[in-house]
Amino acid sequence: MSMLTIEDLRVRVRSRDGMRTIVDGVTLDIGRGEALGLVGESGSGKSITARTVLGLFPRGADVTGRIEVDGEPVLGASRRSLTALRSRKVAMIFQDPRAHINPVHRVGDFLTEALRKHLGMDRAAAARKAVGLLADVGIADGERRLRQYPHELSGGLLQRVMIAAAIAIEPDLILADEPTTALDVTTQSEVMAILGDLRRERGMAMLFITHDLELAAATCDRTAVMYAGQIVECQSSRTLPDRPLHPYTSGLLGSRPSIEAAVRRLPVIPGRPVAAFETGAGCSFAGRCPMVEDRCRIEAPATVRRTEGAVACHRNEELVGALPSEPTVRSADV
Amino acid sequence: MSEQVVRVENLRKEFPGHRGAATVAAVDGVGFELASGEALAIVGESGSGKTTVARMLMGLERPTSGTIEVCGRERSGRPSTAERRRRAREVQLVFQDPFLSLDRAQRIGSAIETAIRLQFPVGRDELRRRTSELLEQVGLLPRHAELFPRQLSGGQRQRVAIARALAAEPSVLVLDEAVAALDVSIQAQILNLLSDIRESREIAYLFISHDLAVVNQLCERTIVMRRGKVVEAGATRHLLTAPAEDYTRRLIDAVPRPGWVPTRSRDLAGA
Numbered sequence: 001m002s003m004l005t006i007e008d009l010r011v012r013v014r015s016r017d018g019m020r021t022i023v024d025g026v027t028l029d030i031g032r033g034e035a036l037g038l039v040g041e042s043g044s045g046k047s048i049t050a051r052t053v054l055g056l057f058p059r060g061a062d063v064t065g066r067i068e069v070d071g072e073p074v075l076g077a078s079r080r081s082l083t084a085l086r087s088r089k090v091a092m093i094f095q096d097p098r099a100h101i102n103p104v105h106r107v108g109d110f111l112t113e114a115l116r117k118h119l120g121m122d123r124a125a126a127a128r129k130a131v132g133l134l135a136d137v138g139i140a141d142g143e144r145r146l147r148q149y150p151h152e153l154s155g156g157l158l159q160r161v162m163i164a165a166a167i168a169i170e171p172d173l174i175l176a177d178e179p180t181t182a183l184d185v186t187t188q189s190e191v192m193a194i195l196g197d198l199r200r201e202r203g204m205a206m207l208f209i210t211h212d213l214e215l216a217a218a219t220c221d222r223t224a225v226m227y228a229g230q231i232v233e234c235q236s237s238r239t240l241p242d243r244p245l246h247p248y249t250s251g252l253l254g255s256r257p258s259i260e261a262a263v264r265r266l267p268v269i270p271g272r273p274v275a276a277f278e279t280g281a282g283c284s285f286a287g288r289c290p291m292v293e294d295r296c297r298i299e300a301p302a303t304v305r306r307t308e309g310a311v312a313c314h315r316n317e318e319l320v321g322a323l324p325s326e327p328t329v330r331s332a333d334v
Numbered sequence: 335m336s337e338q339v340v341r342v343e344n345l346r347k348e349f350p351g352h353r354g355a356a357t358v359a360a361v362d363g364v365g366f367e368l369a370s371g372e373a374l375a376i377v378g379e380s381g382s383g384k385t386t387v388a389r390m391l392m393g394l395e396r397p398t399s400g401t402i403e404v405c406g407r408e409r410s411g412r413p414s415t416a417e418r419r420r421r422a423r424e425v426q427l428v429f430q431d432p433f434l435s436l437d438r439a440q441r442i443g444s445a446i447e448t449a450i451r452l453q454f455p456v457g458r459d460e461l462r463r464r465t466s467e468l469l470e471q472v473g474l475l476p477r478h479a480e481l482f483p484r485q486l487s488g489g490q491r492q493r494v495a496i497a498r499a500l501a502a503e504p505s506v507l508v509l510d511e512a513v514a515a516l517d518v519s520i521q522a523q524i525l526n527l528l529s530d531i532r533e534s535r536e537i538a539y540l541f542i543s544h545d546l547a548v549v550n551q552l553c554e555r556t557i558v559m560r561r562g563k564v565v566e567a568g569a570t571r572h573l574l575t576a577p578a579e580d581y582t583r584r585l586i587d588a589v590p591r592p593g594w595v596p597t598r599s600r601d602l603a604g605a
Contacts, residue, residue, distance in 0.1 A: 041517035042488075138598055155380075184379035185544065185588040192596035211518065218594040241592040255522035257551035259574055259589050265526050266551065269519040272487045288519075 001071070003173050003205040004030040004053065009065035011048055013058050020277040022048050024229035024284075026065075027303070032172070033203040037216025037237065039252075040226035043275035046209045049226075050175045053207070054092060055082045070172060087118040091166035095178040097158040101150045107161055108146030114168050133164040137194050156187035160194065167198055174199070177209045192219050213252050217241050225249045228284035229276025235309025242325050245311040247291045250323035258326070267324075283314065291315055337406075339424075339505045339538050340368035340391065345400035347386050360386045362562035364400075368506065373532065373539040375549040375570065377585070378559035384542050387559075388510050391540065392427050393418075405505055423453055426499035430511040432491040436483040442494050443469075443479025449501035468497040471534070473527060489520035493527065500531070510542045525551055546589055550574055558582050 011023035023045040030036045040046040051057060053067055055074055067074040069089055072081070094100050101110055111133065112126035121129065127146065134142035137160040150158060159179060166174055176195065180188035196219060199206055210216050216223045217237040224234035225248060233246035244250040251269040271288045283289070286296040296314055303312045308320060347361040361383040368374050378384040389395040391402060393409065402409045405424045413421060429435045436445060446465045450456065456464065466476050472493040483491055492512065499507055509528070513521045525548065531537065543549050549556055549570060556570040558581065566579040577583045587597070 041519060185546075186379065186584055189588040189596040190598050193598040196596060197598075212590065213518070214592070214594070215590040217592065218590045219596060252518055256518055257522070257525065257547040259547045259550050259586065259591070262551050262571075265529060266522040268522045268526060270523075272489055272520060273517055 001032065002029050002068070003032050003034070003070055004028075004207065005066070005068040006049070006053070007066040009049065009052060009067065010063070011045070011052060011057060012062040013048075014060040019062060020275075022229055022276055023052070024276040026226075026229070026231055028224060028231060028234065030173070030205050030207060033199070033205055034222070035199060035206040035208060035220040036234075037208045037210060037220035037223040038226060038231075039210055039213045039216045039223060041211060041273035043228070043273055044226040045229040045276060046226050047177050050092070050177050050207055050209050053175055054086055054090060087114065088169055089171055090173045090175060091169060091171040092175040092177065093159075093162050093166050093179045095181050097155070097162045098150060100162065101158065103150050105149075106146065107148050107150065107153070110150075111146065111161065111165055111168065114165065118169060129168070130164070133168055134161070136167065136198065137161075137164045138190065139164070156183050156191065159183060159187075159191055163191070163194060163198070167202070167204075170202065172204060174204055174206045175209075176206060178211070179208075180215070181211070188215075195219075213249070214241070214256065225252070228274050228279050230284060230312060231303070231310070232285065232313070233309065233311045235311075239308065243308065243321060244323050244325055245306070245309055245316060245320060246285075246313050247289045247319070247323060248285050250325060251288075251290070253325045283312075291319065337370050338367045339370045339405055340366075340540065341401075341403040342366050342387075342391070343401045343403075345387065345390065345402065346398045347383070347390060347395060348398045359398075359562050361390070361397075364559070364562075364564055366557055366564075366567065368538050368540060370505065371532070371536050371538055372555065373541060373553040375541045375543055375553035375556040376559060377543055377546060377549055377556055379544060379585075381561065382559040383562040384559050385510055388427070388508050388540065388542050391508060392425060393421065419452065422504070423502050424504060425506045425508060426502055426504040427508045427510065428492070428495050428499050428512045430515050432488075432495040433483060435495055436491060436498075438483055440482075441479065442474075442481055442483070442486070445494065446479075446498050446501055449498045453502045464501070468501055471500070471531065472497040473523070487520075489516055489523060492516065492520075492524055496524075496527065496531070500535075500537075503535075504537065506538045506540060508540045508542070511544070512541075513548060514543065514545065521548070528552060546574065546585060558585065 006026055006028045009023055009026040012019040012021050026049050038046045052063060057063055063075060069085060111130040115121045115126040115129055130146060131142035134145055139145055139160055180191050208216060208220050217240050220237050222234060223237045223240050224231045227248050233249050244253055254267045255269055269288050282297040282299060283301050286292050301312045301314045303310050304316050343365045345361055345364040348357040348359050351357055364387055376384045376387060386395060390397050443465055446468055447461055450461060450464050469478060474493055513524050516524060541553050553570050556573050557567040558565045560581055566582045574586060
């Protein structure tokens with residue numbers, strides 16, 4: 001049974017120039033305890049997809065499709081059932097913890113609020129539980145931390161507090177929106193390790209939003225790649241880095257420099273990433289694609305479910321195993 | 335052996351402590367040399383002092399002690415206007431966020447013309463020629479000159495910032511996390527541009543970054559900083575394949591890649 005099902009999600013938001021499509025037909029599925037990485041560049045619609053799961057979208061947004069968490073529909077749900085969803089089943093972690101914690105309240109107030117409100121604990125029990133939660137995220141001196149204010153904590157420490165708050169309600173699903181992007185690399189490694197441990201211990205599913213394809217592939221069971229509001233490819237993280245199915249994924253893998261070798265010039269994807277509302281008929285990646293054919297400009301490709309994974313590309317058949325996953329000039333050109 | 339364009343010795347910067355606490359040394363005994371046409375990276379995490387080093391080199395921060403020598407002359411004291419102009423011809427800076435460093439009310443072409451005129455007394459035709467040459471060199475089109483910063487994408491704005499920095503024909507370009515905020519596909523384009531520029535003119539880079547992969551792509555030599563001090567310095571390739579210091583190894587191990595397993599290493603009690 002799936003923990004999260006999203007089917008043909010479309011999100012249009014109001015702008016000065018009328019309604020603009022941000023998410024354009026996203027379909028995905030996350031099983032119990034499974035981690036799915038959702039990777040994309042700016043404007044791809046990855047963040048808004050995650051927020052929509054919690055019913056968090058801009059006022060006046062036009063949202064269609066189907067979202068179910070543990071079999072319960074989210075779109076069109078009452079305020080009451082949305083609150084129940086947010087307080088019991090699904091937790092979210094954001095990129096900038098400081099923007100999501102009240103700076104004038106102590107860490108302890110922040111952590112115990114949900115426990116007292118949603119789980120009906122008394123103050124002392126909630127505090128004990130909070131210290132335990134902090135220990136779970138690698139913070140040993142929890143009692144001291146509970147008395148501190150957010151500004152007294154480093155970014156990495158504060159993100160751990162946010163994760164402690166997220167797991168406090170013992171959710172079945174965590175939505176993590178670039179939770180490590182603002183952190184140092186060594187701190188990122190620790191936060192990802194903590195998230196991974198907690199997920200395995202508690203069987204939590206995770207939707208992990210990131211711009212970092214390598215990070216997603218290394219930490220999630222499956223990885224989906226978004227471009228211009230659509231998922232262009234989704235497959236096992238074990239196979240994706242070596243055998244991308246979509247030319248965009250291949251381009252992303254190749255254009256990222258490596259710590260293993262340097263090349264004279266990186267193979268680049270020409271142009272810039274576009275949002276869904278900037279695309280016309282045909283494949284949204286056609287304008288930047290090195291494999292483009294005439295039909296790509298006319299007809300949008302449907303998502304094909306292959307044994308290797310799902311891909312939305314007209315040429316998927318001939319490109320399986322043929323797309324480079326790293327700069328091809330690497331060995332010859334150094 | 336080419337000449338050294340930057341020589342930094344025993345550089346120290348102290349900041350007053352928070353609420354009467356003891357002074358904090360943000361930079362503590364840092365020294366390095368940058369040869370003409372070379373690319374040197376300063377790598378570190380937040381609080382390492384790498385940006386403070388760059389700011390002192392730019393004259394935006396005054397060192398507590400130590401010396402900074404650029405193009406054979408020591409930088410000290412309060413510079414006169416003429417001296418400041420001369421220094422601008424030696425070192426130029428590109429920031430992480432070009433939107434903040436570009437004037438939103440000034441057209442792209444005009445911003446670049448201003449930067450040229452500050453340094454070179456050229457006539458109108460020559461000014462036009464140099465401006466379009468710079469735009470072309472950073473991969474922009476002549477029509478971009480007529481646009482305002484907000485009409486460009488993030489990658490295009492960073493190209494403008496680079497063109498404006500090159501207008502002074504500096505010997506050194508300081509790039510402070512200059513590609514960190516860019517999308518992966520745009521970052522690759524800008525890294526290639528920076529490689530191209532270095533092939534076409536005599537310019538040295540001081541590249542401040544937290545990203546080892548980016549540094550490996552662009553810089554021959556790397557300095558690793560931590561808590562104000564130099565932890566390790568050497569050829570980038572060597573440093574990445576055979577790090578001598580534990581901290582350098584930890585930085586390398588933290589870079590996600592296929593097969594990477596994130597680790598919980600530190601005891602966080604005192605963090």
